[in-house]
Amino acid sequence: MANTMGMPYGLQAMLKEGHKHFSGVEEAVMKSVEACKAISKCTRTSLGPTGLNKIIVNHLGKVYITSDAGTILQELEVQHPAAKLLVHAVKAQQQEVGDGANMVMSIAGELLSKSESLLRDGLHPTEVAEGYAKAAKNCLEYLEDLVEGDNKDLDFSNVSQVADRLRGALKSKQNGYEDTLAPLVAQACVDVCPDNKQNFNVDNVRVSKLVGGFVDQSEIMQGIVVRRKCEGTVSCCENAPVAVFSQGVDTSSTETKGTVLIKSAQELKDYHKSEEKELEEIIKGIADLGVKVVVSGQSIGEMAMHFIERYRMMAIKIPSKFELRRICRATGAQAIPKFIVPGKEQLGQAQRVEQVEIGGNQVMLIQQDRRVGKVATIILRGATDHLMDDMERAIDDGVNTFKALCKDARTVPGGGATEMELSKRLAEHGRKQTGLEQYAIQKFAEALEVIPLTLAENAGMNTTDTLATLRAQHAQGNSRLGVDSVKGELSDLTQQHISDLFYTKYWAIKFAADAVNTVLRVDQIIMAKQAGGPKKPQGQGHWDDQ
Template sequence: MNNSGLQGMLKDGYKHLSGLEEAVIKNIEACKALSQLTRTSLGPHGMNKMVINHLERLFVTSDAATILNELEVQHPAAKLVALAAKSQQEELGDGTNLVVSLAGELMSHADELIREGLHPSEIIEGYAKASEKVLQLLPTLVLPGSEKIDVKNETEVAAALKASVAAKQYGYEDLLAPLVAKACIEVCPPNPNNFNVDNVRVCKVTGGGIHQSAVVNGLVIKRDTEGTVKSATDAKVAVYADAVDTLSTETKGTVLIENAEQLETYSKSEEDKMEAYIKGIADAGAKVVVSGGSFGEMALHFIERYGLLAVKIVSKFELRRFCRATGAVGLVKAEPPSADELGYIKDIRVEEYGDTLVTVIRQDEKVSKIATLLLRASTDNMLDNIERALDDGVNSYKILTRDPRRLPAGGATELELARLLSEFGKKETGLDQYAVKKFATALEIVPRILCENAGMNPEQILPQLYTAHASGSATIGVDIEENGVKDLTPDGYSDLYDVKYWAIKLCVDAVVTVLRVDQIIMAKQAGGPKTANKPAMDED
């Protein structure tokens, strides 16, 4: 006999959660747990997380985007917040932690309102109204004159990128921000709106100190050349997408050798063809040969004979960048290149950093289309963290080329928004006014976390901030160095307008989507029962 209702409609083994306690509150708790995980990593004094992913790779980082990506969040509600953070990372490259932390705080306040008797729809309406008001207020907080930045001026750009780099590598921002600015400006096209973040590369070399990091106009390939020729200047370059080697036939064949003369001449024709191939490359004017595959022994023999420099680039993406940097055309046919298929390198040589040999390709500053940040540090983990900080800096430069407006840093923007929104909430009359006021309180999370992560007491600092902002000083933020409050703008710290705008927008969208869910229906998982992981066998 068939069961009626939902039980009769779905397959056996489904799960159905509904109502406030089972669906809404559990979703809120999952989002709060995700927020608690990343919020301690916010700001210059953010703590690191040690994450071991499914491939047993270790990550020690305070970068929220990396943490969320490697955690593989499974809960459907928490996944929505993680996806909002991912959208922020892909679109702007910074501000992911703000999305998750603010979402968790909004969820926490929604939990309180629900337990006090408000319906989720009233909370959603209040949050939507508050979000709209916040996005209207945000342009009024823009720092005067920040929209007039010259994106080709290294000093101005370095100052604008300082806060973004300091959030990941506090203490090194004065060293790293100018490096990022220099690299970005060198590859910035005449129309800055066409700036491509992929044109700024990073090469990490273990050993030495962070102060030995430098910018190279061109590419750095982390491997030695293939032959004995280690340098070339003002060289034309031929690029082959496939291996530079003798071609093997698709069908198998048998060769019958009847005498000593045939044995001697067996491979002669093959050698002659290979020599003609390499000689053709040299005659075309090329001094450098680049291969996307391997170099055969016979090919290397003739490359040495004709004094060519051979470079192997395994990654097809790196090969594409090499072609972009040199103006070469990647050839798929095993024949000498024509004049218009050759690229140009001003200087290529093998250099040693620590015990690592790297091939450095330098181009003229005026024609360089790719710049490489050569990073030095003592450990791989530190190199990875510096790379993430520089990645944020490069993305921030891209934002500057589109919208250079900046906001006060150190939690000053969020606190001023909280103060103005709180005043707006007092004028509201409906039940959604409680949600508006809670939204204002939630915005305090940024200065609060900055205080907590720096070992300061937020209960002492927040009243000082409110007093300063109420007296008209809207740029006063948390000063983590002096354990107090001050305007960080003269020190060169400011936040990007676009990052804040989209972080608030994406965060509220995710929160509202989660709060709209009142039922969760999960179908039975496909496949058999999930077996427990087998214990690792003892090694002999």
């Protein structure tokens, strides 16, 4: 009856006008698979040492030139809800490990691509998802058998040993610079690593980028580098007690508005003198404690600056509250919220504070004794801002890899050797299975080959020949053989001290399989009408027009 009168019925009657609804394998699952394949293809070309860079211009107009998949996906505003699931899996990998983002996206995209043929052959999405779940579980068990380096093999105080474990992660981001960056990152991490390695904090390794010079002129400094000049004439202090104020260093203003009635010029002079006297007493009290460096979180008043100069103290202004917090951590000081004479226990200590010029930039070095300091800074030099931004991302991956090492120091062969061996073992396991899930397990095994395939592809090698040779070698028992994409040949990368972390591989396979299973189990996409008026069209087309 409702239909004959032109009124909507069913789901149309239940939801507001303007909603979108997709259902069934063809509309919901296949569309989701297509979207995920597209975003996976975008990042795949950036995998490995010979991966290509992307130029990303975000919504604020900031330009990123990088091959780091985590940064690429973070800056792309992905609209498709299924593709967003893969982006969330990548973010989870970044938070858990800090490296391996591209591996998650590549494996997830390939798994969905392989599932497409199974779905078209008539398998139910649930059967494919269950097969993938079993395959992932077996895969993680086989991964344990491929482990080479052990937790006991690694001496965390030995910089060269730690640098060897970090080299693989740095080479995949900054090929050619790994021999320079690996010892720097290793030294910085070892210096600030606490006795309980589980408590290692990645924020304690800072990067200060100063344009100019070569990358091999980069160096480590115990303490903090502040890209500002000091406020007064005192520009160097040794063994300096430090007072840190989170507020401005100036006359204190009342919390409520007050009115002062002044009847004569003498009263005005006296009022000004009393304010001046109070300020001098506070600064004299700070100087009497032996303080040589005053750090202010806000502006420093002219009168306060006059008295700080009179008592030969150094003044530094730090507008960033995050930077202020790091200075407190590096010196052991407490940030005082009001401009008063602090207690002795609130002061910090710095071995040396000085203003120096590096590459035309005036910077403050707050140096600290290695035994006392909890923060290390890598002073990074380079030709352009974009180069150094990408270097910083590589260093960040290296520091996160050290954190992962603190949790689990085991390693597996690199260059796609691990994935190839897992693929071989999983395929053998799949052939022994019965039921429809065996097809999904076989496809999972094939999907793992995407890593060596992509490494060869990005290096310009013949992918068909490379993959065939690699399969044959692994069948003969050469389980360490992988793709050396820099030399363009197959080799055992462990001989070049390049390996991958077990921890990174474990979570990458786990997150990729979980995200794919979530996408496959979606049978309807229902989107409410977006709030607000009509949106300005962005680019060509929209995901639901595919």
